Amino acid sequence: MFFKPKANLSDSAKSRIEFCLQQIAECLGFERFTLPVLSRKALFSAYDSEQNSRQFVAYLGRHLKHDVQGIQVRVGLPQAPSLGGGCCGGGSCSGPGELPGRYDATNRSITLDQQIDIDPAMGLATLINGVVCDLLSQNNFAGAHLPEQVELAVIGTGLGMIRNGISLVAKHPTSWDSTQWELSPRPFLDSPSLAYTNAIAAWARGEHSPSWATELPSDLKRPMQKSLKFLAKTNDSFFQPKSKQPVLSQSQTEWWQLAASLTTSNQVIAIRHLQSFGALDDEQESLLLDKLRSTSTAITLHAIAAVERMAVQHPAIANEMIVNELSTLTDHRNDEVRAKSMCVLARLGALDDATVETAAIMLEAHPKHVVFAGLLALSTRDTVPEEALLAVDRCFVRLLRACDYDFVELIVAAYRRWLNDPQPHLEELFQNSPELLPIALETLQNVPQQLVPLRRSA
Known part of the structure; x- marks a missing residue:
């Protein structure tokens, strides 16, 4: 009891990453999340053997089982950082830099801002991001333009070992959204998120002590191992690649059932999907009240957001019991819960x-x-x-x-x-x-x- 395993991320951040991975896997196919994790040595060797970016892209295509024949690779002039999020190197990250290049889906091109030999790690990481961007774009993935989504796909498909050694985010950006889901465009993955995504990558492959983890930088290795132990012991993840089951299109009945599960990630993600077409029935109201009273801050915050979302469409949902519970939460010990519940009461005119x-x-x-x-x-x-x-x-x-x-x-x-x-x-x-x-x-x-x-x- 005193040594209950924990992930290295908060429940909210953890569940958001798992949800995004599920989205990517349902788009690209779950089999791509069981591909071997390629070591840094293997990735660098694939380039060094030919010193040819075209051959390196072909190597990545074979690994991903993705046709890369139509991808163009060229070296161009450096561009100013993108504020709106670029497919390859854009995004507003609060870090020391970004990848020196970009992918353009309109003509399937990867443009490098410098020769790869000037900084091989950055150059190859840019090519990897570009190829994965192309994979996402060719499969019509909606988040292919967001740096975070691309990086999750890079790591999930076994191509993240070079990226793991590059620091792109020095400080995680803050957001007024206390659930930490709605920040857009999402920046690159920070170190805690990189560590957890690597843990998911190992867990998805059934690897309890992956050999490639020895290559991780020290600031990633320990939190990655902590989260891997957590996943192995608890199986607490919305993303379940071994089951190969698409779940994002499930019915409202199934989302309400999932919200009653024991795992935190399932509850958080299910609560985000809850809808109602009128007043809640007794079972739904009881479940929502239970989530508002949860000891998990993430579950409580998402339950408050669910009340707001549903009650704006159907005011009857904000009945006396729900409003009284929200009022109680304005005195909660957690500042985010206090603030979010007060904002919702204001929006509902229930002060x-x-x-x-x-x-x-x-x-x-x-x-x-x-x-x-x-x-x-x-x-x-x-x-x-x-x-x-x-x-x-x-x-x-x-x-x-x-x-x-x-x-x-x-x-x-x-x-x-x-x-x-x-x-x-x-x-x-x-x-x-x-x-x-x-x-x-x-x-x-x-x-x-x-x-x-x-x-x-x-």
Whole structure:
């Protein structure tokens, strides 16, 4: 009990990777995820024997059982980093660089920004990414333009050993989405994600101590082994390549059944797929309440998101029991749960006096997403009590003094909604900070009364 195995990733990040791998496998075929993992030596030798990129691409094609005859390889001028995500080297990763090249699906070409011999590891990694991009594109995979999706396919098909030795992401980007699923375009895989994907690659092949793992850099080897032990002992993975079963098109009945399973990944992914065509039946309501009360933060967060998604279409889903549970979660020990539940209550127009008071308290928190949730909730109200208005005042002054302008428009829009004439209020609020008053007044002139319609109709 005290030595319960754990993966090296959070439940949410782990389940997202497994879901993406399932998508790729259902597109490319599960057999490609049982191909041997090629060592760095084998990959470098395949190029060194001919010193020819065309021959190396042919070698990759034979490994993948993919026709690469139509792929063109050329050396061109370097391009500026892509902000929108490139098939081969694009993507907005918060790291030291990106792969020196790109794949163009329109003419099936891989363009290298430099000769391979200048940096063989980077050059060959770029060719590998390009060939896998082509494989995904030729199979009409929707995420073929996203660096993360391509890298998952690279590692899953046994071609990731060169990439494992290249650091492309120094810092994982942050996202306002607390479930960490909706960030797009996804960047390259960071080290923890690389480690877990390698563990999945070994586990899918039934390898408990793969020889190729000795080639992994030290920052990947230990977390990879930790996750491999976790997978071997628990079998806790939505992605089950050995079964070779497509599951993404299963019925709603099957998704609801899967949400009741014991494994965390299955629950998280199933919850994301839950839909309802009206009020929940007793069994569905009981299951959703159970997920909202889960001890797993990932399950709770996704359950909150599911309530929001379904209740926006069918307001009856947000009944008294569901709303009461969401209100309870605004006092949760986890900041992400607190913030997400408060945002959902605001969007559903289900705030009561107690949650309004909680929202005002959130403005004193340090995490920005908690402050945002409190402000967002209060801004949906036509009126707020004096204590809440004073809390917003303190928050506004604090943010402007810190030159933090992220929430300025939201606060001013709220003032417009609550006050007949906000200008005298702002002049009084900043009478001791005349340097900040022009910023507040300028924002007042430019911001409409309500930035976004959040409240549902009656």
